[in-house]
Amino acid sequence: MTDPFELMNWHKKTKYPFILLILLMVAGVYFFVYATGGVKYVFPHSMYLPIIFSAIVFGIAGGLLSAILGGIVLGPFMPIDTMTGETQQTINWLYRMGFFALVGSIVGFASDRMLFYVKQIKWLANYDSTTGLPNRISMENFIQSLPDLSEKNRCSHFLLGIALSNADEIEMHFGANAVNQVFSHLACLASSELPSNPSVYRLGHNCLGVVLLETTETDMRQKTENLKKALQKPFAFGSLHLHGDIYLGSVVLESAINEPGKYIEKVRYAVSEATAKKQQGEIVVCSEHDARIRENIELLGELMDGLQAGQLTMHYQPKVITQTGYIYGAEALMRWNHPVRGKIPPNLFIPRAEESTLIDQITYFAMDQALGQIATWEQNGLKGMQIAVNISTRNLMSHDFDKTVRQLLDSHGVKGENLELEITENSFMEYVESSLEKLTTLSKSNIVLSIDDFGTGYSSLQYLAKLPISVIKIDQAFIRGLPNNVGAKYIVEAAINLAHKLDMKVVAEGVETLGAYDFLRNVGCDIIQGYYASRPITAGEFNTLYQECGGRLLQV
Ligand code: C2E
Ligand code: CA
Ligand code: CA
Secondary structure, eight states: OOOHHHHTTHHHHSHHHHHHHHHHHHHHHHHHHHHTTOTTSSGGGGGHHHHHHHHHHHHHHHHHHHHHHHHHHTTTTSOSBTTTTBOOOHHHHHHHHHHHHHHHHHHHHHHHHHHHHHHHHHHHHHBOTTTOOBOHHHHHHHHHTSOOOSSSTTOEEEEEEEEETTHHHHHHHHOHHHHHHHHHHHHHHHHHHSTTOOOEEEEETTEEEEEEEEEOHHHHHHHTHHHHHHHHSOEEETTEEEOOOEEEEEEEEOSSOSOHHHHHHHHHHHHHHHHHTTOTTSEEEOOGGGGHHHHHHHHHHHHHHHHHTTOEEEEEEEEEETTTOBEEEEEEEEEEEETTTEEEOHHHHHHHHHTSTHHHHHHHHHHHHHHHHHHHHHHHTOTTOEEEEEEOHHHHHSTTHHHHHHHHHHHHTOOGGGEEEEEEHHHHHHHHHHHHHHHHHHHHTTOEEEEEEETSSSOOHHHHHTTTOOEEEEOHHHHTTTTTOHHHHHHHHHHHHHHHHTTOEEEEEOOOSHHHHHHHHHTTOOEEESTTTOOOBOHHHHHHHHHHHTTBOSOO
């Protein structure tokens, strides 16, 4: 649909025909008034038509000009009565001209203001008001207008993302103005240091984007060398020299671009990857496998609905006492049965949920189900089962986590020692100081705390001994090598010995073979978990399995 305000700009493109049109209209009205007897009737009012029209089109100047023209042709050039030729009093036509001028200038002024505001709104929609750089919408339009390179398949267009990771820090210390100046400076550098002075767009709070046309990845890396060097230098802000933590990411713009927003998300993902991995000075290219990001984001949006619709359930994988073969408890593992996508493994949605506050609801759900299950098993004769629930380090950041766990235990009438919380070693160390108090409260309720995936992170057993941790779960990667891999054997044996000296129990997870089981039994591992004993199964299946084997799953 044609924008009505674009029509008001026509005269700029076709100025002279428009002036001619106005002159013709004024002349037309003059002849019309003349033909109808002169200015003594109401017909001179039709002169407002060309005046208003030219005021709308040309603004205040156009309104005034046609008012004067109209005033003259209906004044000194016309008798009051064309039949008798009676002339007009000067004061009359001067008054008329005054009115015409008043209307012309009011309408012209209103038209000028309207055009000004419309332009401003349009500008704000396409530009970042703080730096004056074209914004994300402009970039999307630009990407969409790019020529299709499917013929020249040797090269592609690349979208380069430039992120300033310390933007918040700069803003905090020097104010928003400083960040905007830094971005303007970065945009100038990008434009001048990249070939053919490309336009630079602001893609978000801390990110700029540039499109490099018709290039290959190797060429693109060469072309950005100068820019990378320039970005390393500090830049002046008043008397200060500021350092920008710059990270670069890139994505190939495929031919036939229908969803330009998708590429902007990808490039933002690439720079966030570069930032997370501290790959300063390198360009992280977003590969095709990252196309799943979008799907993952959608998935996260559906997770909450899935939780409420009962699509999430818990499976239980038996844990067996190594020396006796008796079932000691189980690890609760989440399963998502999606109505459209089918079974979604936890590794696909739990890490995403951990990036949001949704993980609290997920963990409370898992805990609620597991505790409910312990209570049901107690009633069915499966006494003293201990169920382990996986928790995220982010849960420990939630201020009332320990209280909620206590409330859940009370509401199911389950004792603390029947609940184990598994915390992954990998990210634990970062949060250990801030979560110490909560961990202590939890362990005072006799809840068992264990370190999951032990050996994949950086914690030392010595350090863990100072925390209220009583179990370590050796990561599957080490267990998989048993009993043949000599390195794995030494590591597992050493970890078991040291853990025992520190009064901790050891669980070996991912036990798949009799060989591994035998080795673990010989070196004194306390508990095993793995496909060799059982895969994760539903609560009903667990019940049947337990009844069938009388609680003794493995024969020793
Ligand atoms: P994890 O806590 O290390 O759980 C063990 C994973 O290893 C489970 O995968 C389990 O099915 C699998 N596994 C067990 N024994 C064997 C074996 O002998 N061989 C092999 N190859 N695999 C074995 P799953 O169920 O796919 O869970 C993956 C991860 O998702 C879990 O790793 C855990 O980090 C996370 N997760 C699962 N459920 C929850 C939950 O309710 N909350 C949270 N926060 N994370 C969960
Ligand atoms: Ca676990
Ligand atoms: Ca694990």
